[in-house]
Amino acid sequence: MIKRWGAWIALALVVVVALTVVLWPNGSQSAAARAHDLETQFKCPECEGLSVADSQAPTSRAIRADIKRRIKAGQSDGQIRQAYVDTYGESILLTPQDSGVSLLVWILPIVVLALGATGIVLVLRRNRDEPHLHATEADERLVEREHRDG
Amino acid sequence: MKHPARIAALAVALVVIVFGVVLALNVGSDPQEDAKQSNLVGKAAPSFDLPNLAGGRVTLADIAGKSAIVNFWNHWCIPCQQEAPALESFYAEHKDDPDFAMIGIVRDDTTGDVKAYVKKRGVGWTIALDPSSVAALDFGTRGQPETYAISPSGVVAAAKYGPMSTTELERFLAAARANA
Numbered sequence: 546m547i548k549r550w551g552a553w554i555a556l557a558l559v560v561v562v563a564l565t566v567v568l569w570p571n572g573s574q575s576a577a578a579r580a581h582d583l584e585t586q587f588k589c590p591e592c593e594g595l596s597v598a599d600s601q602a603p604t605s606r607a608i609r610a611d612i613k614r615r616i617k618a619g620q621s622d623g624q625i626r627q628a629y630v631d632t633y634g635e636s637i638l639l640t641p642q643d644s645g646v647s648l649l650v651w652i653l654p655i656v657v658l659a660l661g662a663t664g665i666v667l668v669l670r671r672n673r674d675e676p677h678l679h680a681t682e683a684d685e686r687l688v689e690r691e692h693r694d695g
Numbered sequence: 696m697k698h699p700a701r702i703a704a705l706a707v708a709l710v711v712i713v714f715g716v717v718l719a720l721n722v723g724s725d726p727q728e729d730a731k732q733s734n735l736v737g738k739a740a741p742s743f744d745l746p747n748l749a750g751g752r753v754t755l756a757d758i759a760g761k762s763a764i765v766n767f768w769n770h771w772c773i774p775c776q777q778e779a780p781a782l783e784s785f786y787a788e789h790k791d792d793p794d795f796a797m798i799g800i801v802r803d804d805t806t807g808d809v810k811a812y813v814k815k816r817g818v819g820w821t822i823a824l825d826p827s828s829v830a831a832l833d834f835g836t837r838g839q840p841e842t843y844a845i846s847p848s849g850v851v852a853a854a855k856y857g858p859m860s861t862t863e864l865e866r867f868l869a870a871a872r873a874n875a
Contacts (some may be wrong), residue, residue, distance in 0.1 A: 585721055591838040602838075604828070604837060607832055611829070611832050632834075633734060633735055649717060655706055660703055660707045661705045664704060664707070667703060
């Protein structure tokens with residue numbers, strides 16, 4: 546039993562550790578790194594498809610300075626994001642929020658992948674457990690004859 | 696579970712259908728719609744405290760109790776120059792109304808250039824300078840010109856990105872007065 550599930554448990558452990566490392570908030574990030582992270586999350590309000598970090602438009606320059614001011618004032622990344630969403634709406638974000646209806650955008654692909662993977666595993670298991678070919682009486686007679694004839 | 700693969704496929708299909716329905720119900724015809732209109736309409740106007748051209752200060756408190764038009768602009772922006780005649784005739788029409796105020800907030804420009812422009816055009820309304828674009832960001836501006844109507848109680852009654860006509864300015868003033 547342990548042998549059967551060992552590989553799956555090991556795989557699950559690897560996935561959990563990898564996700565933890567990737568998603569765990571980095572508390573030791575410098576103010577400059579935090580500012581740059583936030584700048585890459587906001588869309589330049591007066592350009593097409595550019596982040597605030599990549600744009601040289603006056604509004605983007607002002608937002609970069611404002612983010613630094615807010616970080617210096619002790620605001621968290623979440624507070625800064627929310628302040629901009631309150632003023633500009635969700636269109637200011639380059640990636641969807643992880644709350645409300647926007648959460649579906651993150652969750653549903655995982656659900657679909659999980660269901661798909663489950664389906665594949667079940668099909669493979671059924672194919673392994675249930676042999677498709679059944680020997681007919683004629684087959685068995687043939688095998689018996691071969692054994693007899695040596 | 697006689698047909699596990701079929702059940703999994705049905706589950707995936709169900710999730711996809713639910714996803715489609717939820718998106719159809721929650722996403723409007725234009726997902727970028729909120730990028731075209733101010734999020735501030737109906738909310739309290741952001742507070743500001745800015746230097747004016749005369750060396751004094753201009754604050755939100757200065758327009759409290761009045762129906763106000765706040766216009767973000769700068770001297771080098773072509774659409775701002777295009778809307779200038781409309782602003783001038785609108786201001787001339789209402790400057791003596793006791794409940795009326797109009798403020799031009801300059802973003803991304805130099806004091807010298809603004810002074811020269813104001814003198815040349817004979818701009819009569821209050822001009823405030825926003826060198827760090829703090830007020831511009833608090834209002835959620837996306838460039839210039841942008842115009843906001845603020846009611847006597849301090850609520851943003853209307854907003855527009857882009858140049859205004861006199862008809863639109865009159866409509867904005869009426870909206871501010873209606874929100875008294």
